[in-house]
Amino acid sequence: MNSGDLGLPMKEGREALVQEGGGGRRVGVPSTALFTDQYELTMVQAALKAGTAERRSVFEVFTRRLPNGRRYGVVAGTGRVLDAVENFRFEPDVLGFLRERRIVDEETLDWLADYRFGGDIWGYPEGEVYFPGSPIMRVEGSFAQCVLLETVILSILNHDSAIAAAASRMSSAAAGRPLIEMGARRTHELAAVAASRAAYVGGFATTSDLAAGFRYGIPTVGTSAHAFTLLHDRERDAFQAQVNSLGRGTTLLVDTYDVAEAVRSAVEVAGPDLGAVRIDSGDLLLVAHRVRQQLDALGATDTKIVVTSDLDEYAIASLAAAPVDAYGVGTQLVTGSGHPTCSMVYKLVARAESGDPKAPLVPVAKKSTGGKTSIGGRKWAARRLDEYGVAEAEVIGTGPVPGDLADRQLLVELVKGGEVVTREPLDAARERHMSARADLPLSATQLSRGEPVIPTEYVGTPSGN
Structure with missing residues (x-):
């Protein structure tokens, strides 16, 4: 019988492809610089004029709540985000388009022409599960470098994580x-x-x-x-x-x-x-x-x-x-x-007190009465297990990591100094998801609507999100 007809993996072919770049064929990818919203470029222009563009900043991706009735989320698209960051380049034709439309001024165009993300990115590894408030991805660098990546990162993570969550529920069923x-x-x-x-x-x-x-x-x-x-x-x-x-x-x-x-x-x-x-x-x-x-x-x-x-x-x-x-x-x-999206957001949570590269970071956060508040500060995340090895809480904090959670931290380094440091075969993400889902309480796989299967707890930060 042809195993491929039933959807059974044919390993020889996969292994041959995975060797080419860690996730299949590394085919040519065009610039991703215009996978963005105009206001990200106009913010850069204003920040350049104000002298704040190079101020060290920390942005985090998270969701305030899971889609209605879902009990866990699934991180997917991380590998595609890394590709997008690597290919975020303002090529001559792109700069020409921006100049023709007068979207930004010449000073900003000159800055964009040399754009290369040179900061750091940490994130939940692909395939991991997440919950409300989980700092799924953290992007650090200058304000101008980081703010430009908002839309492309969100568009990838929101779409891919929504599909992966649906796939996970179907796989469980x-x-x-x-x-x-x-x-x-x-x-x-x-x-x-x-x-x-x-x-x-x-x-x-x-x-x-x-x-x-x-x-x-x-x-x-x-x-x-x-x-x-x-x-x-x-x-x-x-x-x-x-x-x-x-x-x-x-x-x-x-x-x-x-x-x-x-x-x-x-x-x-x-x-x-x-x-x-x-x-x-x-x-x-x-x-x-x-x-x-x-x-x-x-x-x-x-x-x-x-x-x-x-x-x-x-x-x-x-x-x-x-x-x-x-x-x-x-x-x-x-x-x-x-649920075609996960409603993830990309928020500035900390920035330097001044333009001095050694200036300390201070927490910042939006506060509003419309339910869109967030928590400031550069965060870590860990998953606490009970005595049986089953997840019982998603713990998020801004201060020192408690000793009992030191080996349960979730964020891994993805990009350092602008260079991708973590690439892995797609099978690794798939296997990680199976393992992460198995560590959740059994009720996680119930198809009936319910609250997140484990609560989110905050350490060293104000409660609520």
């Missing part, structure tokens, strides 16, 4: 059965590639998107659609053509016409070694049971059943007792299963 990402046709073509990557971090095994396979080394799968069956004079002819081309281990789509007749023809054509059949419509629970009985009666006891058709985590959970071997998920996955 699937209880070990392989999941195939197949949502490319349901979103923007570039978002589809990022979504496939995030889904892999969240627990999906394969993707139908070849661009994602090429760029990130994710195993790819796919055989045929209803159009291939409709092309032929008889359904049996379509099956025969596919088996002749792809072998008996292929997956045949059996719900174009009559499912029972299609299953019978499929086994007659491919024999009992038929790899799998795919069901894409109808009452999946009922149809899967009937197909399993029919396959067994025809001697195809090892033939697997793949189901697709607008699945989400709830539909997957409802099929737990069905004889289903793999799930293909599209629309609900790439749209975050109802």
Whole structure:
């Protein structure tokens, strides 16, 4: 049987790709400098004139709350953020655009022409879980250098983390059965590639998107659609053509016409070694049971059943007792299963007292009556475990790290002095997520709505966020 049809990772191919840059092929990436909002450039212009642009600053990415009903979040997109920071360059054509539109003045254009991020970035490693207030990423450097990265960092983390969280819930509901990402046709073509990557971090095994396979080394799968069956004079002819081309281990789509007749023809054509059949419509629970009985009666006891058709985590959970071997998920996955963003923000939390490079940092924070307050100060984070090794609190502080949490700190160094210091294969992020999710209380995997599965506690900072 072709394991790829069921979404089972094909390790030889992945290992070969992962060696190229730690996460698939390091293909050329264009400048990311315009993946930003105009006010970030106009702030730089004003700060340059005021003499505050070079003041040392600390920005943090966090979310004030999880999407309604979600019990944990999943950090995804970190590797893409590192690529974006490396490629944040104001090239001549970009500078020409800014000059033509008179977005900033010549002094600022000269400064942008030499822009290279030279600061430090710390963050939760990709695949880790997070909670309200978690300092998911910390960016340190001059104000001007850091403020320019706000939009590109948020756009990546908000999108990818939302997809990874949905994927994680679906992976948990699937209880070990392989999941195939197949949502490319349901979103923007570039978002589809990022979504496939995030889904892999969240627990999906394969993707139908070849661009994602090429760029990130994710195993790819796919055989045929209803159009291939409709092309032929008889359904049996379509099956025969596919088996002749792809072998008996292929997956045949059996719900174009009559499912029972299609299953019978499929086994007659491919024999009992038929790899799998795919069901894409109808009452999946009922149809899967009937197909399993029919396959067994025809001697195809090892033939697997793949189901697709607008699945989400709830539909997957409802099929737990069905004889289903793999799930293909599209629309609900790439749209975050109802929560397409994580509402992460990028806030200045500390800045130097003066322009002196040795000036001490002072906490700063927005205070308002509209519920958008934040906590100032450069923060650390750690996860406290109970006596059984299960997470019981997300602890965040600005002062010294308590001794009992010293080896449970969550932030890792990603960029030092403008140079990326942490690159890792995508499989490492995927495995980290499985481990982090396993350390949470069992209620984390419940699909019913609820509060964050562990509380956020603040040490050395005002309570609340």
